[in-house]
Amino acid sequence: MNGARVEFRGLRRRFGATVALDNLNLTVEPGELIALLGPSGCGKTTALRCLAGFEHPDEGQVLVDDKDVTRVPANRRDAGMVFQSYSLFPNLNVRDNISFGMRVRKVPAARRHERAQELLELIGLPHIGGRYPHQLSGGQQQRVALARAIALEPRVLLLDEPLSALDAKVRVTLREEIRRLQLSLGITTIFVTHDQEEALSMADRVAVLRDGHLEQVADPATLYDRPATPFVAEFVGTMNHLPGTVVGDRVEVLGQSLPIDGPAPSAERVEVLVRPETVLVTPESDGGALVMVSSFRGSTARLRVQLADGTEALADVPGHDALRLAPGTKVRVSLVERPVLVAPGTETGDVRTAVPEPDVV
Incomplete structure (x- = not known):
């Protein structure tokens, strides 16, 4: 895959009296994994949903490879998304869950099954294609959700706190797996989390948000050693x-x-x-x-x-x-x-x- 360049330009979003995003300016380079880090209500998920097409900003633009996609419907954006809750279809087996998007796009059945098996091999679960979601562990379900998100070879991968529902040991294993896949595929990835350890261990750069404002964006070492604001100094580490x-x-x-x-x-x-x-x-x-x-x-x-x-x-x-x-x-x-x-x-x-x-x- 060839990762896309993503840009948030002057993004503003309000929900009533609440300001979720206030003039967000951020650029994600092709193939980069960037983490949006911050406390609950800081605007990180709103930014992700604006990129996915599930929210429309009140002001500003979302650009992918310099193309304005701010008002483009979600189903016409070249992005895959993995949610915190997995969101697998309970009535479909693993193979059909992975190939669901291909079926919607009328990809021939033989190619759908071939592609699903390729992805099962890629996520290290080649023998579970016939199982159903309730027969899988949380970590296995999240890997399947990841495979489904990349099945159509999107140029942008969006991860909305995908590890928060898992126990600590599984989280560590799966975040290493996500990073391995992201590097091998070269896909531009935006990862939303409130967990500083996840952000620092996985991301090329970390963007720290507070009350809709971008406090600092930097590589993990710089963010930790040279925090730009007192808030970043307090929030990242002790x-x-x-x-x-x-x-x-x-x-x-x-x-x-x-x-x-x-x-x-x-x-x-x-x-x-x-x-x-x-x-x-x-x-x-x-x-x-x-x-x-x-x-x-x-x-x-x-x-x-x-x-x-x-x-x-x-x-x-x-x-x-x-x-x-x-x-x-x-x-x-x-x-x-x-x-x-x-x-x-x-x-x-x-x-x-x-x-x-x-x-x-």
């Missing part, structure tokens, strides 16, 4: 907020002087934003910090540490260090020597010292 003082182009935090990533703010009192994996914790009998909670996660352990000033921070340490960093252990806390993100403090001059929220999943 972020500590530590009190710091700006001195020139550096910031003093936890007794260290670190370079500032980006322009230094005018405020002297700031929040220093650091990820848990950049927080270093060392057992020390006269240390000024105390381990409050230790959560073992296999290869890593997450510590909740109370600092000398009462601020609490999260730190990720190797799993084999969990025993020597048990709750009640006095420790010294420092940061990896690297540029850090800073944000102005509150209007009162104080910085927020609340414990960071856990990962969004």
Whole structure:
């Protein structure tokens, strides 16, 4: 397949008083997998439905290979869609579900069956063609839904939270399978999810939406390490907020002087934003910090540490260090020597010292 170039240009969509999309501008390159990430109600599914033809924007355009398809009916758009609920026909077996679109387009029966078998081989389920949806697991049903979506060789594949109804282990396996198929077919894919781990592990780029606005679009590494806005910093991963003082182009935090990533703010009192994996914790009998909670996660352990000033921070340490960093252990806390993100403090001059929220999943 040859993936299409997709562009959302100045897209606006309202539902009564609710603004679902507010001037969305986003381009997806041919063969790219881009994830639309954000909390419920941020507009990501509305954007997908506008591309599919199930919604029409109030303003703006949807273009596919520079052709305006904003008002083109859904059945005339070269796109395949996979829904969260699978949406397989319960009265049709797997082979007929996959070949349904071909039957509508009056493809000869022999070719339909041949193509369905090709796709069953492609998704790793060659022997289930005669089964019915109720005889399949959730993961198998979603693979069949994926095969049905690509049966007509669309140039754009749309995935609307297709893994959210599956258990954790199946989700990991299936997202790897989706990525493998997408790369092998070269199909342009737009993947809607609220799960940051899915977005970061699968996508070439991630577009973070909030209240209908595009906050940032970047590759996963840049999004994680260089969030463009405080919202992105909070939503993607876990972020500590530590009190710091700006001195020139550096910031003093936890007794260290670190370079500032980006322009230094005018405020002297700031929040220093650091990820848990950049927080270093060392057992020390006269240390000024105390381990409050230790959560073992296999290869890593997450510590909740109370600092000398009462601020609490999260730190990720190797799993084999969990025993020597048990709750009640006095420790010294420092940061990896690297540029850090800073944000102005509150209007009162104080910085927020609340414990960071856990990962969004």
